[in-house]
Amino acid sequence: MPNRRRPLRHETRITLTALAGGLPGVLIALLWVWGTPQPARVRLTISLLVVGAWLGFAAAVRERVIRPLQTLSNLMAALREGDYSIRARGADVQTPLGLAFHEVNALADSLRRQRLDATEAVALLRRVMEQIDVAIFAFDPERRLQLMNRGGAALLGMPPEHAQGLDAAELGLAETLAGETPRLLELSLAGPGGRWELRRGSYRWEGRPHQLVVLSDLTRSLREEERTAWQRLVRVLSHEINNSLTPIKSIAGSLRASAAREVQSEGLRTDLTDGLAVIETRAGALGRFIQAYARLAQLPRPVLREVDVPDWVRRVATLETRVPVEVTGGPAIAIQADSDQLDALLINLVRNAADAALETGGGVRIGWHRENGSLLVRIEDDGPGIADTSNLFVPFFTTKPEGTGIGLSLCRQIAEAHGGTVTLTPGPSRRGAIATVRLPLR
Numbered sequence: 001m002p003n004r005r006r007p008l009r010h011e012t013r014i015t016l017t018a019l020a021g022g023l024p025g026v027l028i029a030l031l032w033v034w035g036t037p038q039p040a041r042v043r044l045t046i047s048l049l050v051v052g053a054w055l056g057f058a059a060a061v062r063e064r065v066i067r068p069l070q071t072l073s074n075l076m077a078a079l080r081e082g083d084y085s086i087r088a089r090g091a092d093v094q095t096p097l098g099l100a101f102h103e104v105n106a107l108a109d110s111l112r113r114q115r116l117d118a119t120e121a122v123a124l125l126r127r128v129m130e131q132i133d134v135a136i137f138a139f140d141p142e143r144r145l146q147l148m149n150r151g152g153a154a155l156l157g158m159p160p161e162h163a164q165g166l167d168a169a170e171l172g173l174a175e176t177l178a179g180e181t182p183r184l185l186e187l188s189l190a191g192p193g194g195r196w197e198l199r200r201g202s203y204r205w206e207g208r209p210h211q212l213v214v215l216s217d218l219t220r221s222l223r224e225e226e227r228t229a230w231q232r233l234v235r236v237l238s239h240e241i242n243n244s245l246t247p248i249k250s251i252a253g254s255l256r257a258s259a260a261r262e263v264q265s266e267g268l269r270t271d272l273t274d275g276l277a278v279i280e281t282r283a284g285a286l287g288r289f290i291q292a293y294a295r296l297a298q299l300p301r302p303v304l305r306e307v308d309v310p311d312w313v314r315r316v317a318t319l320e321t322r323v324p325v326e327v328t329g330g331p332a333i334a335i336q337a338d339s340d341q342l343d344a345l346l347i348n349l350v351r352n353a354a355d356a357a358l359e360t361g362g363g364v365r366i367g368w369h370r371e372n373g374s375l376l377v378r379i380e381d382d383g384p385g386i387a388d389t390s391n392l393f394v395p396f397f398t399t400k401p402e403g404t405g406i407g408l409s410l411c412r413q414i415a416e417a418h419g420g421t422v423t424l425t426p427g428p429s430r431r432g433a434i435a436t437v438r439l440p441l442r
Helices: 010-034 040-080 096-131 150-156 218-262 266-297 309-317 339-360 407-417
Strands: 135-139 145-148 183-187 194-205 208-217 305-308 325-329 334-337 364-371 374-381 421-426 433-440
Touching: 010 040, 040 096, 135 150, 145 150, 150 208, 194 218, 305 309, 305 339, 309 325, 309 339, 309 364, 309 374, 334 339, 334 433, 339 364, 339 374, 339 407, 339 433, 407 421, 407 433
Parallel strands: 325 364
Antiparallel strands: 135 145, 135 208, 183 194, 194 208, 305 334, 364 374, 374 433, 421 433
């Protein structure tokens, strides 16, 4: 293959052009100098001055042309690398070269504003994603997780840095990337199972198609609606029954006192007194029963302050004396919560566990640990176990002859007011039960 001649560099061509432009004048000057009757030394000196001026002119032309091009090249390289702080001097729109500098400076300003807008938009998007109460996931074409928000981390039970890059199947989210949307899903990942509304869309990032998955927890919303309905019912029942109980109790007390004074027959007086006493007693019991249910509708918002978890658990454990309660322990942790409400929650769960353990002569164990940014408190009992867990948290539902049916409902309401959950599951081999309280550490 014949050697190809490499083209002359641009600066070489500029230099040769400048030299060629001055060459005729230099030749004429040299011919004139050497044609005069001057001494040889004078003619040689003048010749050197002419040639030096010629070469200096060519160098000046080369510098004048090449330096602005180098400046433009450096500016464009800086823009390509994302450095928008460099500016060209001499941006005079009245000259062609100054106009070019002016346009490059304007381009740098425009790119800087665009990058700032994009940065702020991304920051706003991330902030919104963190604040909204839904789980958001972004998957690349290989179905690997690229992005998720705080709701997604809570659903998976792992921090984003551990989940990023994992396959959707490994995360238990494979079914969210297939099928029609929107639709309802039953998911049970890190937390208790529930119903989720799935919405899925697509977007492009760096030229590649990605899928955006949005999961909205319907379980809590449905539970809130259910709780609101029960609260309304409780308020109506409390109002109507109390309106009837108050005069019944008052009149029964008055009649019992009158009967004791005025009825002559000892047998009749005894019957009246006993009957009215029963009415008065049952009216009072029914009033207290309604007041207990009214607590569900009147639970105040939690007042947060620091609660030492080991001290909280050990203090509540000492209140139960019917069965042995063992505190298995856990790490030294403090959380922000309402101490009074947490006491009510744990007292109810420990009392339920003790009631179950009394039937079998067993005991109760309480322990806690940290898991994925949450505090988990486990209350285990050696009772006969749980046959059906579907109605345990429904207000008014109870399996105890003397129960009111508000204990577990109140526990769940307190936990959810703190951003947590309460679950009750059968123990190993269907013996005993395990109550788990999950509370955020933040």
